[in-house]
Amino acid sequence: MIDNPALLIAMILWIFFIPNAVKLFYRFVRNNKQFIEKDLRRIPNDPKIIFQITTKSATKTSVVERGIQSIIDSCKSTKYGKYEILIVTEDPKDIKTLESMPCKVLCVEKSFSPNAIKKARALQFAIESRRKLKKQNSDHWIFHMDDESYVVPQTILSILKFIREKKGIASEGPIFYPLKFEKANRITALAESMRAFGCFECVTHMHNPPPIHMHGSNLLVRSDVEDKIGWEFGPILAEDQRFGYELFKKYGRNSMGWHGGILLEQPPLDIKDHFMQRRRWVIGNLQNIENFSRLFKARLIYKCTSFFLGFVSGVISLALAFYINIPKIMSVFSYASFDWNNNINFDLYLWFDRIVHINSSYNEIFRPLFDIQVFDSTLALILLFSSTVWLLGYQVGLFLNLKYTRIGRSKRISLHIQTFLLAPFLGLMESFPAFYSIIEFYFFKLIRHNKLKSYDFYVVKK
Numbered sequence: 001m002i003d004n005p006a007l008l009i010a011m012i013l014w015i016f017f018i019p020n021a022v023k024l025f026y027r028f029v030r031n032n033k034q035f036i037e038k039d040l041r042r043i044p045n046d047p048k049i050i051f052q053i054t055t056k057s058a059t060k061t062s063v064v065e066r067g068i069q070s071i072i073d074s075c076k077s078t079k080y081g082k083y084e085i086l087i088v089t090e091d092p093k094d095i096k097t098l099e100s101m102p103c104k105v106l107c108v109e110k111s112f113s114p115n116a117i118k119k120a121r122a123l124q125f126a127i128e129s130r131r132k133l134k135k136q137n138s139d140h141w142i143f144h145m146d147d148e149s150y151v152v153p154q155t156i157l158s159i160l161k162f163i164r165e166k167k168g169i170a171s172e173g174p175i176f177y178p179l180k181f182e183k184a185n186r187i188t189a190l191a192e193s194m195r196a197f198g199c200f201e202c203v204t205h206m207h208n209p210p211p212i213h214m215h216g217s218n219l220l221v222r223s224d225v226e227d228k229i230g231w232e233f234g235p236i237l238a239e240d241q242r243f244g245y246e247l248f249k250k251y252g253r254n255s256m257g258w259h260g261g262i263l264l265e266q267p268p269l270d271i272k273d274h275f276m277q278r279r280r281w282v283i284g285n286l287q288n289i290e291n292f293s294r295l296f297k298a299r300l301i302y303k304c305t306s307f308f309l310g311f312v313s314g315v316i317s318l319a320l321a322f323y324i325n326i327p328k329i330m331s332v333f334s335y336a337s338f339d340w341n342n343n344i345n346f347d348l349y350l351w352f353d354r355i356v357h358i359n360s361s362y363n364e365i366f367r368p369l370f371d372i373q374v375f376d377s378t379l380a381l382i383l384l385f386s387s388t389v390w391l392l393g394y395q396v397g398l399f400l401n402l403k404y405t406r407i408g409r410s411k412r413i414s415l416h417i418q419t420f421l422l423a424p425f426l427g428l429m430e431s432f433p434a435f436y437s438i439i440e441f442y443f444f445k446l447i448r449h450n451k452l453k454s455y456d457f458y459v460v461k462k
Contacts, residue, residue, distance in 0.1 A: 013313035014383050020306055021386035024201065024393065031203035035174060037260030040157040046082040047163045050135070050223070053145045054122050057091035058098055058105075063148045063179075063266075063462045068101050070150045077153045080160065088126045115232040119216070120239035123231040130223060140223035148462050149217050150179060150264040158261025159220050168257035170221040170247055172206055172214065174199040178404040179266035188274040190419045191426045192267035193397030202258075209256045210248035210292075212299050216240035218263035225251065233291075238284020245292060264404055266462070271429075273460035278433035282307065286441045307434030314428045321424075394419050394426065 051071050058064035064087065071085055085103035087094060095105045108125045116124050130136050141163060145151070155173070162171050177192040198213075205211035219240070229250065233242045247255060268274040285304055289297055398419050402412050419426070 009316060013309055013316070014386065016309060017306065017313070018382055018386050021389040024197075025385075025389045027204050028197070028200045028392075028396070031200050034258060034260060035200060035203060036262060037154070037158040037161065037173070040154065040161060042078055042080075042157065043160075043164060044079075045164055046080060046160070048140045049083045049143055049159065049163075050086050050130075050140060051083060051143050051145060051151075052086045052088060052126060053147065053149065054088045054119055054126070055091075055094075055147045056089070058087055058089055058094040058147075059091055061147045061462045065098070065101065067145060067147070067149050067151075068098075068103055070152070072102065074151050074153045074156045078156045078160075080156055086126065088122050090122065115234055116239070117235045118237070120231040120233060120236070123239070127227055127230060131227060136223050136227035138222055138224050142221055142223055142226055144217055144219040144221070145263070146217040146265065148179060148266050152262065152264065155261035155263060158259045162220065162257060162259035162261075169225045169251060169255050170219070170244075171257040171259040172202060172220070173218045173259050173261040173263060174202070174400075175215060175218050175263045175265055176404055177265050177267045177401045179264055180269065181267065181401065181405050182407070184267045184269045185271055185274075186418075187422070187426070187429065188269070188271060189267045190394075190398065190415070190422060191274065191430055193394045193401060193419060194426075194430060195397065196400045197393040197397035206256045206258045209244065209253060210296055211241075211244045211256070212296070212303060214240045214244035217265070218261070220259055221247075225255075236284055236287040237280050238288055241284065242288050242291065245288075245296065262404075269461050274429070275433050277460050278430070279437045282434045282437040283441055286438065304434065304438060307431055308438050310431035311428060311435035314424065314431060318424055318428070390427070391420065391423055394423055 053064055053067055055061055055064050068085055071083070075081065075083055087098060087103050087105045088108065089105060090108050092107050095107065098105050106126060106129055108122050112121065112125050114121055114124045127136070143159060158173060162168070174196070176196050181189050202211065202213060202215070205213060216239070225247065229243060229246050231239055231243065233239055236242060268277055282304065285300060289300055292300065395416060398416060402415065
């Protein structure tokens with residue numbers, strides 16, 4: 001049995017993630033064919049689509065104009081003309097900034113006070129504005145985009161197909177992060193790989209609602225449905241997740257689907273933005289938990305616990321790896337001896353002997369796995385499978401993100417190698433915001449006697 005306490009804790013944590021690894025791999029294999037819609041034909045039975053970009057300020061966020069132009073170019077390329085572009089903003093200056101663009105600018109009134117905050121407040125204002133124009137009907141569809149969102153012709157054809165085939169009243173597609181990839185911090189850009197891979201899970205969530213995770217962008221929803229659900233969920237930061245759950249409650253299991261149209265976005269440009277973005281998602285999840293059914297609540301608790309324990313597991317695993325392997329590495333290089341005259345005595349045979357000796361012995365990290373009497377080596381193989389899926393996620397996600405960049409093949413290979421080598425540190429950076437945010441959330445809940453702290457909606461730089 002395992003007599004090392006740190007290794008025992010690490011073992012328990014590794015076992016905890018096995019169900020998630022199996023689930024991820026299964027959904028990756030199962031959803032691969034329908035992940036990106038490929039069977040696309042232009043059939044002219046055009047619905048009315050409103051492309052809605054919700055922003056704090058298009059004047060301060062220049063990428064909004066890039067998104068507008070991508071809609072115009074993609075619709076022209078697919079010969080689709082029954083669309084509108086709506087910019088929902090809190091900045092009155094955007095009216096002048098975007099006056100030359102073929103779009104309507106809707107500025108959220110300062111006096112508007114719904115039961116919602118930040119982005120949800122703007123989304124609710126857009127609903128009420130459409131209501132006045134009598135566009136809250138089944139003839140209109142709303143395609144939600146963020147500041148940096150960028151559509152391509154495949155996006156247009158995919159959402160037209162989904163509407164035409166009447167597979168649901170709300171749907172989503174995959175989001176990849178190639179834009180400004182080389183301008184972003186290298187670590188945050190590589191860390192975004194797991195988000196792209198996670199979209200394989202979203203396919204299952206949308207076909208079997210309620211979705212435990214739902215994107216606020218690349219969301220296609222019928223206008224009358226959005227009008228009835230609304231965005232007035234109180235002072236929460238994950239309004240998209242709550243919207244998906246309420247839509248499921250009202251319209252049932254067959255209400256949602258997967259349109260498979262891709263949307264291109266960009267990774268956080270620096271580590272602070274990366275942290276604050278992840279923190280907002282976790283806080284939003286924790287705010288929503290009390291409003292869900294028991295089963296959905298249990299799924300969400302497992303998800304949040306996985307994020308929390310992921311950081312703990314990563315710290316312990318890295319500490320063990322360094323503790324066990326650094327002495328071995330030092331032993332390999334100790335074949336060279338130095339004197340004060342910078343003379344190096346090199347014994348090639350001794351060096352090879354040490355390399356062979358180290359490689360022929362078991363690595364102490366994995367030796368105890370084979371000593372467990374009940375599972376024997378089977379458990380070690382299962383844990384190896386879990387680690388392989390985790391590494392696969394980064395590689396597949398990076399491949400999808402780089403696919404839509406102009407980065408050359410040699411540099412792509414280099415980035416894949418970097419991601420493989422940095423995976424343990426990327427995992428820590430991904431899980432630390434959840435670890436921190438869960439402690440922060442429940443700490444404030446405890447000291448304020450369940451009166452929640454008012455969390456701000458941090459807007460990352462674009």
